[in-house]
Amino acid sequence: MALSHNAPPKSLQEVLDEAGSPVKLLRGSNLGPYTFPVIPPEFTNWRDEVRAWKDGVALLELSYHMTELHLRGRDVVKFLSQLATNKFEPFPVKRGKQLVLAGHDGYFIADAILFRESEDFLRIVGAPFASDWVQFNAEKTDLDVTATRDDNFSIRSGTRDVFRVQVQGPHALTLMRDVTAGTLPEIKFFDIGEFKIAGQTVRALRHGMAGEPGYEIYGPWDAQQIVREALEKAGEKYGMRKVGALAYSTTAQESGWMPMPLPAIYHGEAMRPYRKWLTNYFLETIGSLGGSFESDDIVDYYVDPVEVGYGSLIDFEHDFIGRDALRQKVATPRRKKVTLVWDNNDVIDLMRSSLFEASAGGKYMQLPNPMYATFQSDAVLRNGKSAGISQWLAYSANAEAIISLALVDTEYATPGTEVTVLWGEPNTLRRTVDKHRVREIKAKVAPAPYFEKVIKTGRQ
The missing domain is CATH 2.40.30.110 (Aminomethyltransferase beta-barrel domains)
Structure with missing residues (x-):
């Protein structure tokens, strides 16, 4: 996705105009499927790596492929409430939320996970489409919000703000208690807890996939090797498998999450x-x-938020982009x-x-x-x-x-x-x-x- 150094960037609108239509542009692109950067295709073999998160315990690497957008300012929640379908009251610190974004006519743009780190600091983590749309709106709002981009390793290298791994499977809770020497706090579903692994302070979002409990652990970039080594050592007792890119690419199907629907941005004057x-x-x-x-x-x-399963995350009591159009989609799915x-x-x-x-x-x-x-x-x-x-x-x-x-x-x-x-x-x-x-x-x-x-x- 890197730009050529020999030509100035073109806008999506310019590229669309040259192609003649959105369908011709997208149907004519030779870009292949998304490939997960940095991690190898397999650590052992992808069949057993897939089975591990259902029958045992797996360690998944999230540090490199997900885009992060950091929002700071006293109006971060007010700003997001104008864009997202979600209800934001209450939204306490150390809480996660599935962010759902729709266009002006109610079609789906993107989703991502929100991490509320403090009163005036939120992380948006996921595929780039949600961060792109939020960043665009942050740059033109009058509210007290600044957006800082932390791109994934598909388009850059170097260091990031945090590393991010996931421990997943029936043995995940027991392993986490072992690696924290029994100090793991109780973390409710989609809450964020803070604790130490091998002396390093980390946080974890509690969630799951393939029907099993899991923890998405993140902390300072420089602490990642110490934390990974501690997790791998504790995981030996449980036959933990590290998950490579091939196995990782199959996680969404079992969990029911549709990762990358086409964002509804290619038509209409509003966009x-x-x-x-x-x-x-x-x-x-x-x-x-x-x-x-x-x-x-x-x-x-296109798809819409209702049919992809986000109907319960639409709060019609606040004003947001696409609200009126979504009322009709909820009424007549x-x-x-x-x-x-x-x-x-x-x-x-x-x-x-x-x-x-x-x-x-x-x-x-x-x-x-x-x-x-x-x-x-x-x-x-x-x-x-x-x-x-x-x-x-x-x-x-x-x-x-x-x-x-x-x-x-x-x-x-x-x-x-x-x-x-x-x-x-x-x-x-x-x-x-x-x-x-x-x-x-x-x-x-x-x-x-x-x-x-x-x-x-x-x-x-």
Whole structure:
């Protein structure tokens, strides 16, 4: 995502004007799927690394791939409340919050995790889209807010403000008690606790994935090696696995979180100032759109906060961008987020054809994460008619199947419903896509998240 030193940056709006339309721009980008920087593909093997967070304990590395935006000032919460769907009263210090951002017409822009470190200091942590939108608005507000960017290692190197790792799985709590010598404080779900590991003061957000409890630990950049070594030593007793980039890329499917829907910024006059602010330094400008779903209207690729599962995080008692449009989406939901479990036999037939039938075969499916674009949008059919879109997919070693997160029409959202996913990219304009024929793959609807969240039910 780095800029060329030989040419001045262009705005997203300029690039769109040159391409002719948002769909032509994104469908013509040769950028491949997101790759996680710094960490190796595997520490041991990705199958057992995936199983570790469900059946044992895993150590996941978050220090390098997530963008951080630091907001400081006496008006930080007031400022965010103008942008986000969330309720911010109460929002105490040492508390986390899932930040949800919508555009003027209620379509989804991005989400991220908010960390309230003090009264006047908040961190926004996640994929860059939330930080980009918040930074743009922070630069033009009259409120007492300053935004400082801490980019991920996809576009830079060096040091950061904090390191960040996650301990995850059924043995996570016991391991954490061991590594803190029994001094671990009780931390409620999405609260932030402060404690010491190997003499180093750290904080941890309490949350989970794949249905199991976990801790997202962060602290001073210079303390990371000491903390990691302590965690690895304590983890030997529990057979802890360090998670590499391949396994990490499959975490979202099991947890039911849709990581990177296409941000709804490419259309309409209301977003034009933002498109002029974004340059080809940003992923929104250079990202690619892949998959079998086809439309010339970029709006057809958007999602909204209600259908991706954030309806409960919309507080209509305060004014925010997109509020009126979201009232209608809450009243008349069109689609629902589900997991699709792809038919194993159809997947094997597809893979066989992609390897041994040359150009007549199906689109090659790379494991464990078959995504081949920044943003994925595959057509879902029911009895030959459009029934929704499938977005984020991976092979889950815990589910022993290809599973994807999809938005399907509400009438087809019942678990067990049989649908068909079209796999491939018809009429592709991208050289990164191999020659193939679109294949139909049977799938069944399952709940999202795929695994029950014991962290919220109290079974630990």
